[in-house]
Amino acid sequence: SQQGEEDPQALSIQEGENATMNCSYKTSINNLQWYRQNSGRGLVHLILIRSNEREKHSGRLRVTLDTSKKSSSLLITASRAADTASYFCATGYNDYKLSFGAGTTVTVRA
Amino acid sequence: ETGVTQTPRHLVMGMTNKKSLKCEQHLGHNAMYWYKQSAKKPLELMFVYSLEERVENNSVPSRFSPECPNSSHLFLHLHTLQPEDSALYLCASSQEVFAGTLYPELFFGEGSRLTVL
Numbered sequence: 001s002q003q004g005e006e007d008p009q010a011l012s013i014q015e016g017e018n019a020t021m022n023c024s025y026k027t028s029i030n031n032l033q034w035y036r037q038n039s040g041r042g043l044v045h046l047i048l049i050r051s052n053e054r055e056k057h058s059g060r061l062r063v064t065l066d067t068s069k070k071s072s073s074l075l076i077t078a079s080r081a082a083d084t085a086s087y088f089c090a091t092g093y094n095d096y097k098l099s100f101g102a103g104t105t106v107t108v109r110a
Numbered sequence: 111e112t113g114v115t116q117t118p119r120h121l122v123m124g125m126t127n128k129k130s131l132k133c134e135q136h137l138g139h140n141a142m143y144w145y146k147q148s149a150k151k152p153l154e155l156m157f158v159y160s161l162e163e164r165v166e167n168n169s170v171p172s173r174f175s176p177e178c179p180n181s182s183h184l185f186l187h188l189h190t191l192q193p194e195d196s197a198l199y200l201c202a203s204s205q206e207v208f209a210g211t212l213y214p215e216l217f218f219g220e221g222s223r224l225t226v227l
Contacts, residue, residue, distance in 0.1 A: 003152050031213055042114070042200055042218035043153075088153070092213035097166070100145075100153040 003099035004032070004072075004089040012107045019076040021104040023089030024069075032065060032072050033090040037103070043088065046074075079108045113137040116201050116219035124227050125191060131222045133184040133201030141207040142184040143216065144176060147198040159184060160207040191226045198223050 004023040013019050023032070031050045035043040049056045049065045049072065056063045062075040076083055086103040113136045123129050135142065144156040158166035159178040173195075175187040184201055198221045204214035 033213070033215065035216075035218075040198070040221070040223070042116075042220045043202075043216070044218070045215045048215060090213075090216075097155055097168075098213050098216060099155070102150060102152045 004091045004101040006087065006089055006101045006104040008104060009102070010105045010107070012109060013079055014109050015079060015081060017079055019079050019083070019106050019108075021074050021087055021106070023072045023074070023091075023101065025072075025089075025091045026070065028067075029091045031092060033098070034061075034063060034072075034074050035088045035090060035100070037086045037088065039085070046087075076106070079106075081108050081110055084108045114201060114203055114217050114219035116199075116222050118222060119220060120223045120225075122225045122227065123188070123191065125193070127191075128187070128189040130188065131186040131199055131201075131224075133186075133219055135182055135184075135201075135203040135217070137203060137217060139203040139205050139217070140181055141204045141214070142178060142181070143202040143204075144184065144186055145200040145202060147200055147221070153200070156186075158207060165207060188224070191224075193226050196224055196226045 004025045007022045033048045034046045037043045047058045047063050049063050060077045065072045086105045088100045088103045090098045090100045115134045117132045142159045146154045155168050156170045157176045162178045173190050177185040200221045201219045202216040204216050
């Protein structure tokens with residue numbers, strides 16, 4: 001299976017701090033995506049990074065990709081209460097299959 | 111608002127019931143998906159449709175029956191389910207299923223929370 005695995009499973013931080021979570025995968029990918037899911041809601045696409053990119057930014061989000069280590073990281077800077085959610089990485093796996101991990105649950109304390 | 115609407119948001123059914131989940135996308139996309147999300151588990155891809163044609167059936171039991179009458183609507187018909195089928199069922203759409211080497215961005219609905227008694 002090529003599904004990504006997020007680490008840690010859960011993360012609790014103080015508002016204003018940075019949050020970092022990692023994703024590891026098993027075989028070569030074409031691109032990797034990060035999604036956010038608020039409790040009981042659908043997933044929302046955050047950012048896509050291609051295999052020939054090493055870093056990408058979107059607002060307070062920074063994603064890195066290390067294809068040699070088969071890993072990616074998502075950094076949320078200056079966290080806010082609204083960032084409380086689960087975060088998933090998704091990797092391409094054969095045709096049609098975008099595989100998701102079990103997610104990292106982030107809690108931002110006021 | 112992602113442009114993908116799922117109904118109902120919550121459904122409780124007995125094991126002998128027959129019910130359906132509905133998904134509608136207003137984005138003009140050509141591909142639609144059903145995913146199952148159980149607690150603490152990775153999302154499981156169930157079915158993929160491209161231009162109303164099923165292109166993936168990921169070893170899903172026959173008690174789940176998908177239907178895609180057009181590229182904007184997707185149904186999941188449920189019958190004789192088991193308690194372990196209780197989960198959040200997510201519908202998603204994308205512009206295309208797979209564009210060369212680029213896996214598309216998925217747009218998800220809010221999900222249908224299913225409880226099987």
